[in-house]
Amino acid sequence: MKRGIYYVMLCLAVFTAVSCNKQLDIDPIDQIPDAKFWSTERDLDGAVAGGYALLRKTLVESPKNSNDDNGYHPRFYMYGDRRGLIWQSYTRDQIRDGTDAAIQKNRLRTEWGGTRQWDDILFNWAPFYQIIEQCNIVIENAHRVPDNQFFVGNTRAQYVAEARFLRAFTYFYMVRVWGNVPLVTKTRTTEKLGRTDMNAVLDFVEKELKEAMPELPNSYSASGKNAFRATKGTAQATLAHTLAWRHKDAEAVTYATQVITGGVYKMLGDSVPDPTKPMGYLQYPNIFKGRSTEGIFEIDFDAATGEFGRNTSMANLTLFGTQWAARQEPLWAISYTSANRTITRMTNLTMMFPEYQKDERYRVLFTRSNSSVKPNDSVFVKYASVVDPTRFLYDANIIVFRVADLVLLRAECNARLLNYAAAREDLNTIRKRVWLPPYTGADADLYLEIFKERSRELLGEGHYFYDLVRTGFLTDPDYTKVPTRPTINxxxxxxxxxxxxxSNKAFVDNPNMEQMRYWQRY
Known part of the structure; x- marks a missing residue:
């Protein structure tokens, strides 16, 4: 009984008691409550699973209004998409007016720092350090499980490698959000840490991923673990993204290729339909339900276990009309920034999908609503695997990495390397999959076209703002290239x-903490 209780305690210990390191909100565990805990493989597996559970909880966390279950600003989509202004509030923001204007002006702290839930959640990195603490606990205690407790095919090294992957992924994610972050690699950290230069953190991430990779499986015999627990492909995909973030493009191409050609993952595709006949069953939408062969790393949401979509899923943010959700207009809408820098709801989706007459994505990911209030508005049905619209129940995983993402990432890296033929081939692989002809534009325009293709293919998957940063389009003085972005020189x-x-919480009793220079001004 004690061991069962400790499975929960190990996942949640960092949420209880008074922290001895308030700047990171890490609760040091001075002793294992049950001396026999690290006695079986099941114990170790449960401890690793606890890390994934904390990651899931952290990525879907959102500010909420009192007496309202809706998560209007979930971390994963606020950091990765909404910050880039490709999504906006449909009418008015449910947490606070002026959200989109604050994002466009990039005045998050001066205009939102006094909003408790933004400071407590979106500015607050403490939950990510709780994931890291969980991983550190596993790494430091895995040796305590006796050798004879492991089943055939499983090893202690594999579980340690999973923990090292998850810790590395968490640091990579944090760097993309906060830049310089404190680097913690041991449990019971009580030092008053300052921020570690992001390049040193990413050096650590690269090293951890490369060393963990050989011990990770290609796939799991238990299908419930694939895409949700670390594999070689998961580590390779994370490493490819880490390297591309640093413009180590040749090496990024190598690791992306290992995923693409490894034989474990493959893109789903559909034949071009006969225009004289109704479209039959299509594979492409299954990607976004989750657990497809295209998914490399996902955060699982399974309606069968009672996981409600209104708890911060993109399905809940975008679906409306009685067929899909018990509301008559969406919470978020696709947006663009006009030439005069005005944020505008995109009512004509052909702006994003100029080849809409042929593009499968335009044809299957959007449809007219059956809303009594907005009957002519388009519904974004990418995540419309609806189980119960009245209770907001959806099968709609967070797709962190998938094969098409890696194909287009490789195209982007090759374009930066001026390997235009290889970049064009990858771009056309994605275009062909969605029934489009090969791209015939000039090499000089290829880099921008790959960015636009990522915007279309990965719409609503938490990539857009990171793509703006990585490609350099975030600060391009020519707003005609990519107008939809915040104003940052x-x-x-x-x-x-x-x-x-x-968050202000990071500065409590810690003289070594500081904001980045920009946020000291604004």
Missing amino acids: QADFTDGAWTWPV
């Missing part, structure tokens, strides 16, 4: 304007 970017400010 190169000087401010250098001072950290692309990051998020750090």
